[in-house]
Amino acid sequence: MxxxxxxxxxxxxxxxxxxxxxxxxxxxxxxxxxxxxxxxxxxxxxxxxxxxxxxxxxxxxxxxxxxxxxxxxxxxxxxxxxxxxxxxxxxxxxxxxxxxxxxxxxxSVALLTASEPAIYGRFGYGVGTRQLSAEIDTSRVSFRVPADADGADAVRLRYVALDDARESIESVYARQVHGRPGMLERRPGWERKLLIDPPERREGATALQCVLARRGEGDDAETVGYALYRVKPGWEPAGPKGTVVVDRVSALDPVAYATLWRFLGEIDLTSGVSVSNLPVDDAFQFLVSDVRRSNIRVRDSLYVRLVEVGAALAARTYQAPVDVVFEVEDAFCPWNEGRWRLTGDIKGASCERTADAADLSLSVRELGSMYLGDTSPVALAAAGLVRELRPGALAEASVAFVSPVAPWLPHGF
CATH class of the missing domain: 3.40.630.30 (Gcn5-related N-acetyltransferase (GNAT))
Known part of the structure; x- marks a missing residue:
């Protein structure tokens, strides 16, 4: 090696x-x-x-x-x-x-997306985020938009070539990245890699298309969202039955987001929208007229491994005051083994080694699942993966670890 x-x-x-x-x-x-x-x-x-x-x-x-x-x-x-x-x-x-x-x-943290999820648990990786996918029957489902979506503050949609749109897409992404756990700050080069569109990847669909949502006029116009998608044509005896295959759709405000979804749902000669990676709390679920005909599914996404337990837990904040001692099992990275006292709140946290009695016992894999706020310690305890040693500690940790917005990985790597 x-x-x-x-x-x-x-x-x-x-x-x-x-x-x-x-x-x-x-x-x-x-x-x-x-x-x-x-x-x-x-x-x-x-x-x-x-x-x-x-x-x-x-x-x-x-x-x-x-x-x-x-x-x-x-x-x-x-x-x-x-x-x-x-x-x-x-x-x-x-x-x-x-x-x-x-x-x-x-x-202090390692991440991966698993081609085979069964492999990486034994190395301490736990499911840290999930992703939502949907197959929306737009022949029977419409998208609502805010009342002022078509008023004076309306956004205007324009087709833009991928190369010309790259800077605007990255600008929108950069403004969102710190607002949701699980999103990634990337090194230069990723903005090009993520927009490469080889024909052999299209599976019968068109080349990748880009629509920018802009607010304002002329030089003062601001890009507030974008949609990247393909159209996969389809026909049946009754007429056209194409599918809009969404690669990414993102916006900085609710009006722009709803406007982009309405656009995707009304593209000519299509009767469906397919999307494979959205946050589990994504707003589109509340914009559709019939969520059942949106065929929503959820699956695992990002796997998280705490390499340095103390540093990792101290790097995030907590939704409620927390003071718990974890008994951590980590045979693969033995420097994490033992007891750690986590104290913190919405302003900050510390996590240090301690000789105090443990309140919760778990493996580093479960800490990885809890880390970004996707999985509740209560849920893990129900599966027998977290043990409560002090009454009340489980509820305290569960309230503290939650994230107001669901963590989400926007793209693979």
Whole structure:
């Protein structure tokens, strides 16, 4: 196992592609975008002679936590082991090396999105955010908009080429990133990677289209939202039955957001809107005329691992005063084992080692699930994963850890 060197990137990335069943990228532009965001100094490969047989990497992100603060986090990515080299402990060795590295980099949290969720629990990762998807029957569902949506303060929608829209999209994103736990501050290069639109990824739909929502006139106009989407044509004997496939839709205020959704639901020759990644508390659920015909589903999204328990818990705020002692189990990162006293409120927190009696007993995996406010300690206790040792401690922690807005990961990595 060794740190990835730039000249080896193609072979390293080829190992990853083979492990995921084939080519992950097919265009020169997309391949260069993947290469440009790879942090070689934070990536490792396992080599058997001249053959690369396993890969793992980490991106540098700023992770928004409850309270609006940002912690430096390692976005674990590109993890693979060749099918010829399974059951030799390679994955465990890479995870061991990686978490040691993350700690040495001074990052208290590691993140990942799991292709197979069953793999990463044993390394201390817990489900930290969920995502909502929907298949909306727009032949029978309409979108309401605020009463003043078409008045003097109305937003105007305009088609804009992706390259011309990139700066406006990033501006809207940057204004939102600190308002919701789970969102990521990104290094330069991601704004280009996330807008690459290779034809082989379209699955019969059009090229990616962009509509900007703007308020005001001329040079004073401000971009307040955007929608990125494709249209997948479809026909049946009764007429057109196309689908609007939403990539992202975002806005800075309710009027702009509702206006964008109304637009998506009324595109000619379509009768459905498909969207795969929204926050579980997303406002669209309250804009639709019939939520049942929106076919909403929820699934796991971001997995969170506390690498330094004390630093991570002290980096966020808490919705109510809290003073609890956790007995933490963490066999994979033993420096986290033991008792930690968390004290804090909406203004800030501290988390230090203590010899005091424990109030709650749990593993670091459960702390990861609780960290961003998605999962209540009460729910985990009902599954037998958190034990209450002091009466009342469970309710105290559950109220404190909640986030007013649901945590959400806006895109994969």
């Amino acid at each position: 060794r740190v990835l060197e730039a000249p080896d990137w193609d072979r390293w990335f080829g190992t990853l592609e083979r492990a995921f069943g084939g080519a992950l990228v097919n265009s020169v532009e997309e391949r260069e975008a993947w290469r440009s965001v790879t942090e070689c100094e934070r990536s490792v490969g396992v080599w058997d002679g001249d053959e690369c047989v396993a890969t793992a990497g980490a991106y540098t992100f700023g992770l928004t936590v409850p309270g609006g603060g940002v912690v430096s986090a390692a976005g674990v990515t590109m993890v693979s082991v060749a099918a010829t080299h399974r059951r030799r402990g390679i994955l465990t060795s890479m995870m061991r090396r990686q978490l040691d590295d993350v700690r040495s980099w001074g990052q």
